[in-house]
Amino acid sequence: MSSSNTELYQQVILEHNRKPRNFGKLEGCTNQSEGYNPLCGDHIWIYLNVEDDVVQDIKFEGDGCAICKASTSMMTMALKGKTKDEARKIFDQFHKMVLGQLHPDKDPHELGRLAMFQNIWQYPSRVKCAALSWHTFVGALNNESSVSTE
Amino acid sequence: MTFNQKSICDQFPVLRRTVHGKRLVYLDNAATTLKPKSVIEAINHYNSEGTANIHRGVHLLSEEATDKFEKSRVAMAKFVNAPTQNEIVFTSGSTMSLNIIALGWGGAFVGKDDEIILSRLEHHSNIVPWQLLAQRVGCRIRVIPINDRGELNLSVFRELLNPRTKIVSVSAVSNALGTINPIEEICHEARKIGALSIIDGSQAMSHTPVDVQKIGCDFLVFSGHKMYAETGSGGFYGRKECLEKMPPVFGGGDMIRSVSFEKTTFAPPPFKFEAGTPNISGVLSLTPAINFINEVGFSAIQRHEHELLEYGTETLSRINGLKWIGQAEHRAGVLSFVLEGIHPHDLGTLLDQEGVAIRTGHHCAQPVMQYFKVPATARASLAIYNTREDIDALAYALRKAQEVFA
DSSP states (O other), rough: OSSSSEEEEEEEEHHHHOOOEEESSOOTOOOOEEEEEETTEEEEEEEEEEEEEEEEEEEEEOOOHHHHHHHHHHHHHHHHTHHHHHHHHHHHHHHHTTTTTTTTSSOOOOOOOGGGGGGGGGGGGGGGHHHHHHHHHHHHHHHHHHEOOO | OOOOOOHHTTTTGGGGGTTTTEEEEOBTTTTTTOOOOHHHHHHHHHHHOOOSSSSSSSSSHHHHHHHHHHEEEHHHHHHHTSSSGGEEESSHEEEEEEHHHHHIIIHHHOOTTTTEEEEOOOGGGTTHHHHHHHHHOOOOEEEBBBTSSSSSHHHHHHHHHTTTTEEEEEESBBBTOOOBOHHHHHHHHHHHHHOEEEOOTTTTTTTTTOHHHHTTTTTEEGGGGGGTSTTOOOOEEEHHHHHHHHSSSSSSTOOOOEEOOOOOOEOTGGGGGOSSSOOOHHHHHHHHHHHHHHOHHHHHHHHHHHHHHHHHHHHHHHHHTTSSSSSOOOOOEEEEEEEEOOOOHHHHHHHTTTEEOOEETTOOOHHHHHHTTTTOOOEEEEOTTOOOHHHHHHHHHHHHHHHOOO
């Protein structure tokens, strides 16, 4: 177990928590889904505009802990403009990373700054906080109206 | 007995461990209390030297185990001032007890359009079994509202009571806020209109004396693990007439008088509610847990926990941006709050890094969270081994969390 908070609560994560990007409703969106973690109350809505298999726009609403909000905010930045296949690939890598199955330091990946969530697997009760919006994104892609991490 | 903090703390081996290199500061007692040495020894003794099933064998080990098992029943009856030990039924704890009463009593005596009164403060375990009953039989659930301090509104309760009210089920102490509810008055009102009264004693048993005859309840449910005994132990008190009237819920061994394929007759209470081999070591651990509480004494426990609650309230009130959730006038050792700008879940992780264990979340009491319009709170809950140093460590960790989030 890490002994320092700063490994989990890095400045970038705290900054995204304070000022989440792409926050708000996307009127007339093509896809949307609701994600809820009943354990801690994290509650997120993901809105997508998908055209020609590309995520043209992505926004989110809701409330949650810093890990959840920062993860969601950074996810929207990472996935905007990606094809559905590219987005699913990044989801797979992120998912493996938060479970401790992909180590950005040695394994190939396209996670960019999202790699800062690499220590989260050391905090098992917080993995779902980081993963909720990603599951909700996939739910939106698959036209599932709601996703629960419990 | 004079109150000796050190000798009390010395009885809890877990307090000696460190968490992330820091001294463990355990403030999650409303979730489960730590176990004293005497409880651990009773469990170990049963498993290492006294293993046997109860109520059947004629061999020495079985007789010893049965004797101790029934002595726990006597101890528990005495602890809650039940008139006889046969009014104590052992189950896995409060949740199982409430489900048994909802299935047994509710299934037999509550019908369509009958009403069950609960309170807004209830733990999910005192809500969901009644909702399941309502789905089956078509009864209605009415809810006693609370005010901004987290106290029940008794005048609305009196208005809710009517001839259709069949059950009133309320907690003695709120797990989320610590509110001490006026259960004697509630049971008195319920009895006046002929409704069954059930008290959830989970959060009360290790903090205040619980006397079922003084309270005047028909049922009292409790969990052993919240009163220094093993997890998976607990049960309920049921007034003699109620236990005789209530049909059994689970069938199996130990709960019958005779079985044939034509007809089965049931054992008398409490045994007709205790099908199958129970958590024997858990029940055995209740006796040393009760002894521990009695040795310290409720007057010392209440004085100590009240002092700590006041000290905690005063200390944490000095933290900028801290907002109390529930400040009932009569409150057991619970400090429930939110910190501006920090989600309780983040707070829980940051406090853990300082060795401070608290509960963050909805505390299985989502209707309470909905009332206060928060998704979750941070809850520090006290026990007899907590000290002012623990409160200081909590305050220090909260300020450190604020620095991280500044």
